[in-house]
Amino acid sequence: MNIRMVLLASAAAFAASTPVLAADAIVAAEPEPVEYVRVCDAYGTGYFYIPGTETCLKIEGYIRFQVNIGEDVGGDSDWDAVTRGQVQFTAKSDTEYGPLTGVIVMQFNADNATDQEAILDSAYLDVAGFRAGLFYSWWDDGLSGETDDIGSVVTLHNSMRYQYESGTFYAGLSVDELEDGVYKADEEANNVGVAFGVGGTAGAFSYQVTGGWDFDNEDGAIRAMGTVEIGPGTLGLAGVYSSGPNSYYSSAEWAIAAEYAIKATDKLKITPAVQYYGNYFGGDKAVPDDFDGLGDAWKVGLTVDYQIVDNFYAKASVQYLDPDDGDDSTTGYFRLQRSF
Numbered sequence: 001m002n003i004r005m006v007l008l009a010s011a012a013a014f015a016a017s018t019p020v021l022a023a024d025a026i027v028a029a030e031p032e033p034v035e036y037v038r039v040c041d042a043y044g045t046g047y048f049y050i051p052g053t054e055t056c057l058k059i060e061g062y063i064r065f066q067v068n069i070g071e072d073v074g075g076d077s078d079w080d081a082v083t084r085g086q087v088q089f090t091a092k093s094d095t096e097y098g099p100l101t102g103v104i105v106m107q108f109n110a111d112n113a114t115d116q117e118a119i120l121d122s123a124y125l126d127v128a129g130f131r132a133g134l135f136y137s138w139w140d141d142g143l144s145g146e147t148d149d150i151g152s153v154v155t156l157h158n159s160m161r162y163q164y165e166s167g168t169f170y171a172g173l174s175v176d177e178l179e180d181g182v183y184k185a186d187e188e189a190n191n192v193g194v195a196f197g198v199g200g201t202a203g204a205f206s207y208q209v210t211g212g213w214d215f216d217n218e219d220g221a222i223r224a225m226g227t228v229e230i231g232p233g234t235l236g237l238a239g240v241y242s243s244g245p246n247s248y249y250s251s252a253e254w255a256i257a258a259e260y261a262i263k264a265t266d267k268l269k270i271t272p273a274v275q276y277y278g279n280y281f282g283g284d285k286a287v288p289d290d291f292d293g294l295g296d297a298w299k300v301g302l303t304v305d306y307q308i309v310d311n312f313y314a315k316a317s318v319q320y321l322d323p324d325d326g327d328d329s330t331t332g333y334f335r336l337q338r339s340f
Contacts, residue, residue, distance in 0.1 A: 043092045043099065054093055061087035062339040069318075070331035083110045086121065101126040103135075122156070129172075132160045137176060138197035138210040139248055143225065143236040146317040147273035147301035148257040150223055150240045152212075152248050153283055154180050169200035178214060181247025182287045189285065191216025193247055204229035212248030217287075219244030233262040236273075245287035252277035253291035267307040275299045280323050295324025311339045 040047040040056035047056040064084040074080030084107065091102045105122040124133025140155035142148050158179075163172030176193045183189040192215050199208035205228045213220035223240040238257045242249040259273030280297035281287065288294075301319035308314055318332035 042094075047090075047092065050091075056092045058090045058092075059087065060090075060340060061085070062337050064335060064337045066333050066335040068331075068333045071329060073331070080111070084108065088122075095127065097128040099127070103133075129163050129165065130161075131163070134158050137174060137195055137212075138172075138199075138208070139195065139212065139223075141208060141210070141225070143227070143238060143257060143259050143273065144234070144261050145236075145259045145271035145273040145301065145303040147259060147271075147299060147303070147319055148236075148238060148275055149251050149277075149283075149299065150225070150238050150249075150255060150257055150275075153182055153250060153285055154247070163197070168202065171198045172196065176212075178216070178247040180285075181214065182217065182245055182250045182285050184217065184245075184287060184289060187216075189216075189247070191247070195248065212246075214246035214248060217244065217246040219246040221246060221249035223249070230260075232264070233260050233269075235260050242291075244290050245281065250281060250287050251283060252281060252297070253279035253294075269305040271303045271305070273301050273303070277323075280325070282323075282326075297321065297323035313337045313339070 037051060038049045040049050043056055043058075046058045046060060048058075049055070050057050062085075064086075066082050066084070068074070068080045068082065069078060071078060086105065086107045088103065088105045092099050094100075102125050103122055105120070106118065107121040108116070108118050110116040120134060122133070122135050124131055124135045134156065136155050137152070137157060137159065139152040142151055157176040159174050159176045161172055161174030163170055174195045174197075176195060178191045178193045179189055181189045181191065181193070193212055194215075195210065195212035197208065197210050200206070205226065207224075207226040209222070209224050211220065211222040219242065221240060221242040223238065225236070225238040227234050227236040229235075236257075236259045239255070240249055241254045242252070255275060255277045257273065257275040259271055261269055261271040263269055275298065277297040277299075279291035279294040281291060281294055299319060299321045301317065303315065303317040306314045313336070315335040315337070316332070318330065320328065320330050322328040
């Protein structure tokens with residue numbers, strides 16, 4: 001027997017003596033159930049359930065392009081283009097005290113490719129009429145045009161408030177941290193304020209009365225505002241009085257404003273407006289002790305709103321201000337905004 005036959009015989013004997021091992025069976029993993037996003041219609045349109053929870057979430061926001069016009073508004077230039085992107089997250093869920101709401105608003109502003117900022121525009125929780133966090137006060141509200149100057153220099157505060165709401169009426173009280181409010185000479189803004197808001201609607205008429213007391217500056221302000229539908233538009237009137245420069249109102253000792261928002265078509269709104277200031281100071285944060293000796297001022301403006309298509313809007317506004325103690329000025333802007 002030659003060597004080749006010996007090797008073949010040995011291999012056959014080894015194969016015959018080795019047990020045959022069956023391959024392990026392949027078991028397919030059970031597919032995990034897919035939970036599709038469900039629409040949540042308990043709080044209005046746009047909400048959906050966060051998968052695996054009973055919390056409803058809504059995502060909305062806008063993209064804005066705007067060109068501002070005015071003396072040195074862009075440094076050495078009389079025009080400046082800016083872009084903003086804003087996104088808002090609103091979460092709601094039912095509790096034994098009523099809906100629990102959480103809101104986060106992020107805002108991104110770009111003056112150019114390198115001069116940009118990202119800010120927290122709002123972040124608060126709300127349940128059973130109680131709200132706490134960073135949010136806008138009632139003093140941020142105004143008439144529908146761009147002419148009226150009847151609010152605080154800064155209206156976004158860390159605050160706690162309670163607001164009662166019943167159909168067409170609301171009333172509330174807030175405690176506001178005024179760290180970035182106005183301040184007297186040789187002082188800093190680091191104080192607290194208390195504000196109230198009362199408002200509602202009655203048919204074609206809406207109204208709001210707002211007041212606030214600045215404890216550090218030891219002065220306060222009160223404002224009344226109302227609108228009523230007349231003819232093809234809405235007439236708006238407002239008046240404000242300040243006992244002295246404070247974080248709730250410091251532009252003047254008193255002011256009155258009026259506008260008429262004309263609904264020219266379903267897509268076009270034209271709003272002429274006027275405002276008169278008594279003892280006008282302006283919008284600086286460093287304020288005098290009082291308004292004595294200051295001259296008056298008046299302002300007139302025109303704002304045009306046009307809906308190009310659904311969720312896409314154009315706005316143009318021009319304002320003329322003539323103070324007794326300063327130079328007159330003309331400012332304005334053109335804006336394109338896509339909301340979602």
